[in-house]
Amino acid sequence: MKQILPPDVSAEQFADALQAFRRVVGDEYVYTGQALAGYTDPYSIVADDEAHAASAAVAPANTEQVQDIVRLANQFGVPLWTVSCGKNFAYGGAAPRMAGTVVLDLKRLNRILEVNEGDGYALVEPGVSYFDLYAHIKAKGYKLWLDVPDPGWGSVIGNALEHGVGYTPYGDHFAMQCGMEVVLANGELVRTGMGAMPGSTTWQLFKYGFGPYLDGMFTQSNFGIVTKMGIWLMPEPPGYRPYMISFQREEDLAQVVDILRPLKVNMVIQNAATIRSLLLVAATNATKSQYYDKPGPVPDSILRKIMADQDVGMWNIYGALYGPPPVMDTLWSVIRDSFARVPGAKFYFPQDRKQPNDLLHARAETMRGVPRLSEFSFINWTGGGGHIGFSPVSPIRGTEAMKQYTMVRDRMHEYGFDYMSIFAIGWRELHHVVELLFDRRDPAIKHKADELFRLLVREAAAAGYGEYRTHLSYMDDIAATYGWNNHALMKLNQTIKDALDPKGILAPGKQGIWPARYRRN
Amino acid sequence: MNRLPNPAWLIPGVLVLLTLGICSGAVAADTTAGKALFDSHCAACHAPGPGHAGTQRLAQARGAAKAALEQRTDLTPEYIRSVVRNGLIEMPPWRLTEIDDAQLDQLVQYLTRPRK
Numbered sequence: 001m002k003q004i005l006p007p008d009v010s011a012e013q014f015a016d017a018l019q020a021f022r023r024v025v026g027d028e029y030v031y032t033g034q035a036l037a038g039y040t041d042p043y044s045i046v047a048d049d050e051a052h053a054a055s056a057a058v059a060p061a062n063t064e065q066v067q068d069i070v071r072l073a074n075q076f077g078v079p080l081w082t083v084s085c086g087k088n089f090a091y092g093g094a095a096p097r098m099a100g101t102v103v104l105d106l107k108r109l110n111r112i113l114e115v116n117e118g119d120g121y122a123l124v125e126p127g128v129s130y131f132d133l134y135a136h137i138k139a140k141g142y143k144l145w146l147d148v149p150d151p152g153w154g155s156v157i158g159n160a161l162e163h164g165v166g167y168t169p170y171g172d173h174f175a176m177q178c179g180m181e182v183v184l185a186n187g188e189l190v191r192t193g194m195g196a197m198p199g200s201t202t203w204q205l206f207k208y209g210f211g212p213y214l215d216g217m218f219t220q221s222n223f224g225i226v227t228k229m230g231i232w233l234m235p236e237p238p239g240y241r242p243y244m245i246s247f248q249r250e251e252d253l254a255q256v257v258d259i260l261r262p263l264k265v266n267m268v269i270q271n272a273a274t275i276r277s278l279l280l281v282a283a284t285n286a287t288k289s290q291y292y293d294k295p296g297p298v299p300d301s302i303l304r305k306i307m308a309d310q311d312v313g314m315w316n317i318y319g320a321l322y323g324p325p326p327v328m329d330t331l332w333s334v335i336r337d338s339f340a341r342v343p344g345a346k347f348y349f350p351q352d353r354k355q356p357n358d359l360l361h362a363r364a365e366t367m368r369g370v371p372r373l374s375e376f377s378f379i380n381w382t383g384g385g386g387h388i389g390f391s392p393v394s395p396i397r398g399t400e401a402m403k404q405y406t407m408v409r410d411r412m413h414e415y416g417f418d419y420m421s422i423f424a425i426g427w428r429e430l431h432h433v434v435e436l437l438f439d440r441r442d443p444a445i446k447h448k449a450d451e452l453f454r455l456l457v458r459e460a461a462a463a464g465y466g467e468y469r470t471h472l473s474y475m476d477d478i479a480a481t482y483g484w485n486n487h488a489l490m491k492l493n494q495t496i497k498d499a500l501d502p503k504g505i506l507a508p509g510k511q512g513i514w515p516a517r518y519r520r521n
Numbered sequence: 522m523n524r525l526p527n528p529a530w531l532i533p534g535v536l537v538l539l540t541l542g543i544c545s546g547a548v549a550a551d552t553t554a555g556k557a558l559f560d561s562h563c564a565a566c567h568a569p570g571p572g573h574a575g576t577q578r579l580a581q582a583r584g585a586a587k588a589a590l591e592q593r594t595d596l597t598p599e600y601i602r603s604v605v606r607n608g609l610i611e612m613p614p615w616r617l618t619e620i621d622d623a624q625l626d627q628l629v630q631y632l633t634r635p636r637k
Contacts, residue, residue, distance in 0.1 A: 031617060034606075038616030042608050059618045089613060107618035127618075131561070152565065287581055357571035373565035376574035376611075380581060385611035440610070 003032075004055045006078050006100040007518065014055065017076035017102075021058045024068045029108070031057040038086070039103045041095040043386045043440055045450050046473050052095040054081070057103040063183065063227045069104060070225070071187040073505045080104040081507050082225050084126035084155035088162060090389045090435075092472035097509035098518070109227060114204075117142045120233045121178065121204040126157045126226065130371040137233075144233040145369040147171055152371020157229045161219045163468060165424055165431065167367045169322060170234045171272025172426065179203040180215055181228035185501035190224070204230030220469070221493075222507035222515075223500050234369070237322040241332070241349065242364040246313025248344040253315055253405055254398030257423070257430070259338050260317075261396040264425050268334050271367060273319035273425050276359075278303060280420035280435065281312045283381035284359050284374070288418070297413045310355065313346065318360065320367040378420065384439025386446065390456050391433045392465035396425065404432050404465065408456060412436070415452040431468060457481065479512025494519070555631025558624055559591065562615070567591075578611055594636055598629045 005014050022030045031039075032055075039054040046052075058080075060066045073080050081101040086094030096103055110127035115137060122133060130152040137144055147166035149159055160173040170176045180192045193209035194200040207213065218224045247256055256275060263269045279298065291306055292298045298306075307313065317339070321328040339345050353360045362374045379387055390408070394400040401423060409419040417436060424431040434456075438449040454477060457467065461481035470478045482489055493513045497504075504515025559567075566575035569589035580588035587593055605625060608614035620628070 029618075035617055037607050038614040038619070040614070042613040057616075086616060086619075087613075093613060094616065105616065105618050107616070131565075357577075362572055371565075372572070373574060374572040376566065377572075377577055379611055380574060380578045383578070383582070383611070 002050075004050060004053045004100050006055055006102070007098075009077055009100075013076055014078065017072065017078045018056055018058075020072045020076065021056075021069060021102075024065050024072070025058060025060050029059040029061070031059070039094045039096075039105075041093045041472065043089060043093070043388065044095075044473075045386065045388050045438070045446055045453065045471065047443060047447060047450075050099055052092060052097065052472050053099045054096050054103045055100045057105050059105040059108050061108045063109070063181070063189065066104070066106070066109075066183050066225060066227055067187045067189060070183055070185065070505065073102070074186070074503050077503060077505075078102055079505055079508050081510075082106060084109075084158035085129050085153060087129075087151060087154045088158065089151070090387050090471065091162070091469065095472060097472045097475060097507065101508065104225070106225075106227070112136050113228065115140065115142055115144070115233070116204070117144060119205060120144060120235055121230050122156075122233055123179075123204055123228060123230050124156050125228060126155055128156050129153050130156060130159075134369070134371050142233075143236040145170075145236055146233060146371070147173065147176065148366060148369050148371045149173075150366065150375040151373055153373060156231055157226055160229065160231065161226060163220060165272055165426075166369070167272050167274065167318075167363070168234055168320075168369055169270045169272075170232060173231070174216075174219055176232040177215065177229055178205065178207050178232060179228075179230040180218060180226050182218055182224040182226050184224050185503070185506050189227075192218075204232075217496070220511050222510040222513055223496060225506065238324050239328050240320060240322055240368055241328050242318070242320040242360065242367050243332070243335075244348040244353070244360045244363070245317040245319075245335075245339050246311075246346045246348070247315045247317075247342055248307070248313055250314050250405075251402070252313075252342050252344075253423075254402045255342050256315060256317070256339070256398070257396060257401040258398040259341065260425060263335060263338060264396065265427070268331055269319055269425070270322050270331070271320050273317055275423040275425070276316045276318060277419060277421045278307060278312060278314050278316075279381070279418050280378055280422060281316050281359050282306045282310055283378035283420060284362070285310055285355060285357050285377075286381075287383070288381050296416045297418045311353075312359075316359075318363040318367070320364075378435065379437065381418070381420070382437050382439065384437070384441060384445075386438040386440035386449070388436050388438075388449070388453065388471050389433050389469070390436060390453060390460075391431060391467050391469050392460040393468050394430045394432060394465055396428065396430050401430060401432070403463070404430075404460075407459060407463065408432070408434055411452060411456060411459070415448055417449070417452065432465075475509060475512045552631050552634050554624075555627040555629070555634075558620065558628045559631055562620055562628070563590065566612075575612065590632060593632075596632050598633055601625075601629050601632055 039057050079101045081096030082104045083094045084106045106126040109125035111125045114123040130148045147168045147170040149164050149166050160177045164173050165171050179195045182190045192215050195203040292302050350364050412419045421434045438445045467478045498516050504517035508518050567590045576588045605615050
């Protein structure tokens with residue numbers, strides 16, 4: 001494997017830095033050469049394999065070692081890219097934004113420091129995955145539920161910091177975090193909120209403490225390294241009923257979204273419900289080649305056949321009811337009557353879905369906080385593994401949803417890709433998460449996907465839609481779309497970055513934020 | 522009259538039994554550790570049955586007989602190590618911080634265990 005160095009660092013300086021890192025963490029926890037295979041982006045969309053290549057990786061065992069590594073990185077001018085569980089696939093995995101960056105792998109910081117059943121929270125380190133925390137809660141018999149994203153192998157901290165979502169009423173993960181411990185770029189350790197008060201008993205109970213609320217600064221950013229975080233856990237409800245509602249026509253999306261908004265805002269729909277497109281649902285059960293073996297997107301006639309075969313809709317809501325049975329009965333009657341106004345709407349509970357791999361059975365687990373990986377089945381639709389998420393945000397309005405849908409669908413079809421998506425319902429917004437599948441082994445397809453992605457970003461921005469999250473390769477492009485008032489927000493981010501991290505050590509380029517040291521390039 | 526065997530003769534036999542016991546215990550323990558690693562690291566995608574993306578993909582690509590990894594007898598240690606460390610098409614690579622080489626050996630031992 002070719003040796004890649006950080007920019008402006010000589011081979012000798014780099015060797016000295018690695019030697020210093022080894023003295024902190026031990027020889028076996030500094031990785032180079034073949035051991036870096038796991039720090040590549042396995043689903044990279046870009047043609048240049050070295051665009052996000054790490055120069056080395058270092059895996060500290062505790063916060064003190066993180067502090068020591070950060071101080072050494074300053075001393076040697078070596079940039080660090082932090083990953084927790086490193087499973088942020090479709091957004092870059094464990095690979096760094098800038099070639100030559102050393103990956104600071106926090107997987108060994110994997111302690112569950114506290115679970116408080118009465119107050120309903122956990123305090124964890126970055127290497128704790130949803131699988132880990134779920135297993136711990138089950139083993140201890142706590143009457144608490146986690147909220148999980150679709151990939152259960154991800155980090156509880158990492159997902160919240162990246163503004164990830166899950167599907168219970170606690171689905172907005174960053175909203176449910178409370179209290180952080182952060183290593184700053186100079187190696188100093190800070191606790192936010194009530195954690196700043198020695199002897200405080202409310203670090204995981206009250207977010208705001210005294211003074212500015214800083215926690216958001218450490219999400220999707222390169223201003224610090226979060227080494228502990230509190231996350232609120234939902235008390236196990238007395239009852240739970242997952243459901244699915246299907247709709248038959250493409251144009252139903254507008255009416256469905258307009259019905260959904262007041263139900264969500266008024267908390268009749270309690271959880272982070274989703275509307276899933278036909279092919280995203282079908283892809284968990286079938287492959288494209290079973291239905292269509294020609295190049296290009298699946299035609300309408302075949303879509304109708306898939307709908308009939310799998311008894312799914314063009315759009316499908318997956319939601320759940322939580323609480324005492326009389327409460328769930330009442331909520332369901334309102335939800336059912338509301339969506340029954342859409343011609344052809346069908347209502348299902350898990351017992352109504354007979355296919356063994358039916359998505360509602362998987363959703364029934366996810367919406368009660370059981371971590372899984374089963375939704376990765378959708379990647380098998382075309383095979384080849386490559387997938388990337390295009391994730392613009394819009395208001396919860398039918399006209400907006402239809403505008404986004406037709407805009408993205410038409411472009412995807414023009415470039416020969418199938419449209420598959422989730423509309424995830426937030427408190428006031430729709431996350432339109434579009435999955436773009438490609439064969440990672442085919443450079444021509446990757447080139448096409450890359451061209452399409454950049455076009456989608458530009459067209460979405462022109463229509464006023466911004467992405468909430470993106471792959472390493474598009475961080476600069478997306479950041480540039482947040483350019484109001486001559487890029488005032490980015491200038492503020494750069495000012496903060498340069499003040500907190502004058503040597504530009506932490507995650508250069510993360511979310512388009514480059515330290516002064518690299519901005520000249 | 523039945524004579525009791527000379528206790529000295531028993532010693533090698535006891536040693537053999539003890540050794541066998543320890544060895545079979547050791548083999549069982551290694552397989553148990555590998556099985557536990559499979560359950561925690563691999564099963565979410567590769568367990569048998571519906572709802573497992575890796576099993577589903579292998580069934581499509583290589584047929585039902587090669588779909589569920591735990592049921593296969595054709596996996597070699599070198600192949601398993603290579604796929605875990607480097608990934609394979611849909612499957613991402615696993616880092617040393619996720620599964621170290623000693624654990625990978627245990628996993629290999631489980632997936633290549635002798636079958637009856």
